[in-house]
Structure formats: C-alpha cells, structure tokens
Amino acid sequence: MKILPTIALKKGAVELIDQTLLPVEYKILRLNRVEDLCEAIKALRIRGAPALGVAGAYGLLLAVEEKWRQHDTWYFDADGTNLDAFPAIATVEAVQQYIDINAKILRDTRPTAVNLGWAIDRMRKIYARVWDDPKAMLQALYNEAQAIYNEDIEMSLAMGRHGAALLNDGDNVITHCNTGGLATSGYGTAVAVVFSAVETGKRVHLYADETRPLLQGARLNTWECVDRGIPVTVLCDGASASLMSEKKIACAIVGADRIAANGDTANKIGTYNLAIVAKRFGVPFYVAAPSSTIDTAIATGSDIPIEQRSPDEVKQYRGVIVAPEEAEAYNPAFDVTPHELIAGWITEKGVLQPPFDR
C-alpha cells in the first residue's frame, strides 16, 4: 500500500508536505529549527492528531540537532544516527534540560490533540532516565521516535483492516476533515478504512465534507483519493442531511483528536453536526483513531480543552474577505461528539466500546 511522505527525518532536519498549499501545490518543507516546526504546526502545515505525535517526537530530535549543529554533518536521519559527531562537551544534564524546554514549547502548539503530548511523554520517559552518556540517551530517543513513527504506520494499517471489515462492496461513506495519509505518518485513520477496503477489492465512494474553515476535506481528502483513484465527492458541511435524504450512505467515519474515557470524542469542528445528522438518518457513525488518542485521565468530553482559533479563518479565505471587519466570528477548532452518537471506535486493536480498558 501507498504511504505518503507526510513527515520524515532527513539528515538533521524535519521534512514535511506543506498541507496548506494542497491541492494547488505539492511542496516539501525542510525545517532546520524547532521554531519553524512550531510555526508549521500552528499554521496547520502539518495537522492530524497522529501526525502531530510524530512531529512532537521528531521535534525533540530537531532541537538537539539545532543546538549542537555541526557544519557538514547531522545526527539523525530516517536511515539511522550519526552520533559519533555529537560534541563530547555536552553533558547529559545540559541535553536533558534543553530537550525538556523544547518539549514544553512543542506541546503548547496545539492544546487539544492528545497525541502530541502523548508522544512527548513517551520521549520524556526515555530522556528523563539516569544516563551516563548523552550519545546513548540520544540513540535511545531516536529509537523511540522511530518506534512512534513505525507504530503509527502499523496502527494505520491495522485500523484500516479492522474498519474495512465494516464496509461492503458499493458502499458510500461520508467523512469530515482529512484523516488520510496526510493526517498521520502516511496512511491514515478514518479514510485509511476506505483505502484498506478498496485495496481488498471493494468499491467505495467517499463523500467528503469540505470541512470549513480550513477546508481539509475539500483540499486533502480529495487530493488523496484522486491520487489513489478512489471516487470522491466533496460537499458543503451543511449538505449532509440533503445527501442522506437522497442517497444511501452506509456509514460515517471520522477521526479524533482526543477521546475521553466514556467515549466522548473531540474532533474537527463540524463533526458533532455530522453525528447528529447521521443519527437522524440511522447512518452508523464511527470514530477511527489509534488507541493513543484515548485519554483515560479525562472522564467525559466536558473536560477536554478546546483550542479557539483566529476569527480571520472564518472571515477570510486566503486573503479573500468574506465578512465585514466589525462582525465577530465563533471559531473553535474542535467540537465534542457525545459517546451515545458513536456506534464504535475503530482502533488498531479492533472496534472498541467504552470503557476502553476492558
């Protein structure tokens, strides 16, 4: 199956597809500084909860690379490390402190996506240990970051397989926001279910909510489906009731940015509306996400922090003004769909129900 180069370590830098330019332009950004990676995350050049987890892990390696950068060499690459070049004068404590500062900076870029903090916590469990040698610590950190990346690919493929079993040949599936390869290390969550079903020979037509304000559905799901030869139809976010009243929709599948212990699910703004509409039409509504998205420390959705984004995302589109300056705008990045509207949570472990620890 096809894996997109959503995010990669490349000879001392983080490389990623600038998703804000798609579908018009396909451009790989090479980022040498943590500051630039944070800008890319905040500006949604890279987005999607699982991809942000990998970005967080790689961001810590980038921090080390940036601080102790040496001319004409690098420490971290997708194919391995080059830690012999790491300066002997850097103490374990100095490296640990420096990584810890950057962990906080990276974590604060997006407050809702649990995977970002989850990946950084995994990295901390490594670097916070007692180490004799910074190189050994950095090799272990690299291994952990690569494990997060590789596990994300594996989880996408497993989620795809588990979800694909729910789909039949000829199904129409509706989704909201982008949850394909671009949202992850390269294969996807909700849309990976469609990819996986298609790879097993089922014909599936994807209906993609355009997903205002930033149009990840119109721009990214369509681009990925066209790239894979999967039929895709984009619709305005308000058109799903009309669509379901006209056409048989087999199910809705969306991703998640954070799932509470009771199953309440934070995902891109507009998900809750789609879930309510699906319920009205008896269309099963599934969430597909790696189990790392489940935050058992949070009992219900009302405890999930919701990022508020700039009103200008609603009032403008790429410099085109669509509302007067004096008007206010309501622009939360996410909403929380109550668990009772969700038929099942498709994870790498299977299709689960809350409480997820049983």
Added chain:
Amino acid sequence: MKILPTIALKKGAVELIDQTLLPVEYKILRLNRVEDLCEAIKALRIRGAPALGVAGAYGLLLAVEEKWRQHDTWYFDADGTNLDAFPAIATVEAVQQYIDINAKILRDTRPTAVNLGWAIDRMRKIYARVWDDPKAMLQALYNEAQAIYNEDIEMSLAMGRHGAALLNDGDNVITHCNTGGLATSGYGTAVAVVFSAVETGKRVHLYADETRPLLQGARLNTWECVDRGIPVTVLCDGASASLMSEKKIACAIVGADRIAANGDTANKIGTYNLAIVAKRFGVPFYVAAPSSTIDTAIATGSDIPIEQRSPDEVKQYRGVIVAPEEAEAYNPAFDVTPHELIAGWITEKGVLQPPFDR
C-alpha cells in the same frame, strides 16, 4: 425603519445592489435588458425568494421597456409611468405575446423559488385579460408590479412584528442564509424578525451560519446587522452543535424558498442540518416567509423541484481553487426540511401551522 434599495424601477431600468460583491463593495447595477436581469438572477446578484418575486414582476416591465425603447424617455419608474410615450403602433396582442415570452424566460432562471412564478402569475392575470388599449394594460401591469413591491414591504414589516413577539430581551438567535432586506424588497423575512425585535427595544444577538457555498450569511447578514448596529457573530455551518452546547440559543429562524401544503420547507442548502441540530438541543426552529411562499399545489416536500448548481461553487471560491479538478461536488441549491422539525411558520398573517388554509 430602514428599507434597503435591494431592487427598484428607475426610469426605464431595473436597479439592484450587486450582492455578490458585498461586503467588500457596495455597487448598484442598472440593468436595461431582460437578458441582463436574468443573468443577475442566475448569478445571484439578486437572490432571496421575495426579492425574486419583485424581480419577476419588474422584469416584465423591463421587457416592454427594452422592446419599445425610445430615445430620451422611459415608460416605468418608481414614481409613476410615462405611457403617453408608448408607440401607438404596438398592438395589444403583440405586447401580450411579447410579455408572455419573457415571462417564461424569467420564470426559468430559478426553478425552486416559488415567489418568482407566483409574481409572474399575478402579472399574467392582468395582461392576459381582454384589453382595448396597450397603454391601459401596461398601466395596470405597472400598478400590479408596484403592488407586489409594496405588499412585500408590508409583509416584511408584519412578519417582523409577529416574529418579534417570540423573542425576549437578551436572546441569542441563530439563522442560515441571508433573509434580511437584501432578500426582499428591503426589510426581510427571518432576519426582519430580529430587526423588528431590536426596533422595539429588545437586545438580540444574531448568530449567522456562514452559509456555504456562496456565504450569504457571512457576507450579507453580517453586513446588514453591522449597518443597523446589531451584534452579529458568524460561524461555520458545521459549528452550530458546538455553539448550542456552549451557549443558550433562544431559537433558530430561517427563510423559505417554497413551502409545501404539509409544511415541508425548501430553503438554502444547510437549513435541514441546522433544523436537525436545533431539534437535538431543544431549540425551537421557525420558518419566516410571506404566505405567497406556501405552494398549496404541492402536497409534500418530496414534490419540490430542487435546483442543482455548478460544482465549481463548492470547488472554488472567487477564483481560489479549493479542490482538485478530478473531484466531484454535490451542490444542490436547497434542501427540504420536514415539517415535524419546524415549530411554526411566521407569516404576515401571524405564526401559522399546516394545513395553512384553515
């Protein structure tokens, strides 16, 4: 109260605000030809069911003006007629036939809006009579068109009054698409309810669905509210569930393009989604429309013809490409909200329930 110059007869031409340019530019178009008026209707330079009724009536006068146009004079103006200048050689039959051809052309511009056909039918009842003199016929047609215009203003004001009684001081109201003065002869339907409540001293905050694909909510409701000093917040169409979960919304009020005898209501795509979401949160959902929008010849919503518009409205925004060329788009102009989701129909006659003839 303030009446906008949405559409007017001005010395032999139809003048209208080009609504596609708002809120960035306020421009009055002067249209001398029926063809140009039809283009303006199809391109939504003027839209809104009641405004289209007036456009249909004025369009027939414009047809006469265009065909028998004389240098340096005109036959029809907002302030009266100048029919002495009408050429004596034009026979009653020739004028009738010519008007009838244009009636069909105008009617076909927008298939869903019932008011367009309704206004043209009213005009036909006048011109299809036996007439001795074309000038007398044209004077009667002019009187009928002005009556349609004036009644529309009166109906807006009456609707506003009836609806305003449903609102309390401090209420938050949500709406979809533009239904203010720009959608009518100059005062409005659903949003006129808010205008009317504010004019009686109640503080009301309007939450305006942006209304993709053409953003009439973001562009026009906001512009009208800012113009009147009414607080207005725009939101993406998918954000209403999030909004209702956070904030007390007193009610939703929307307009209508056609209402079936059982109350099923065709309105701008996205209305049905909002109605389903409002139901989930127990928010009363009202339709505000002149009684001419009720089409008793149509039993239920499934018989209402739905205009399909260009996929490019979804896939582009003012020349900015937002989806790849190969992707399809689903773009009906309207959806049909089932009557059971609607709490009441606010008309110039009061707040009604189906069947409307009792």
